[in-house]
Amino acid sequence: MKILNFFFVLFLCHTVMPAVEPCAQKNLPVVLGGAECLQHPILTNLTSAERLFLLMQFAHLREEPECVAAxxxxxxSKQVGLNDRDFYGQTPLHWAAGLDSVEMVKMLLQQSGVDMKAQDRFGNTPIHMAVKNRRAYEILNLFREKATTRTEQLVIEELIFIVKVDALLHNVAKR
Known part of the structure; x- marks a missing residue:
């Protein structure tokens, strides 16, 4: 499987935009999911996993609900594994949480077998990725709902508290 890093995905998104816009204008059922879009020369060499990561980037940049559906x-369709990893060991859940894509995180957490504790090459879990972003509170609440043990719930609640305090301190510092 070819590996994409974050910056290459950003490059692809800007490169692929011209291919996606006509598909959206033709009202194809799903952005990047319509047959015409997937046949575009830029996209034909991507694996399904790379398309999934690209869709996440679109969901983040364009906030398209069609991307979540795609x-x-x-x-x-089992074309992509829920816990597939990129070069850095990040899963789709890492990417969605790291990109502040609340709807994508919600969809991924609803899937059976999602690994909330998956660690990338640097030891970061999807929860670590979520804490670093502006929509951390919303995303952490989704993780808390999915937590299977009381200990997991307490740890996530503690992180939510820290995020709230951090936001409060930032607001006070701005004044």
Whole structure:
């Protein structure tokens, strides 16, 4: 599987935008999911996993609900594994949490078998990725709902508290 890093995905998004816009204008069912879009020369060499990561980037940049639906279709068709990893060991859940994509995180957490504790090469879990972003509170609440043990719930609640305090301190510092 070819590996994409974050910056290459950003490059692809800007490069692929011209290919996606006509598809959206033609009202194809799903951005990047319509047959015409997937046949575009830029996209034909991507693996399904790379398409999934690209869809996540679109969901973040364009906040397109169609991207979440397309990602869900890729997962349900078993073309992409829910816990597939990129070069850095990050799963789709890492990417979604790291990109502040609340809807994508919600969809991924609803899937059976999602690994909330998956660690990348640097020891970061999807929860670590979520804490670093502006929508951390919303995303951490989704993780808390999915937590299976009381200990996991308490740890996530503690992180939510820290995020709230951090936001409060930032607001006070701005005044």
């Amino acid at each position: 990602a869900q279709n890729l997962l349900q």
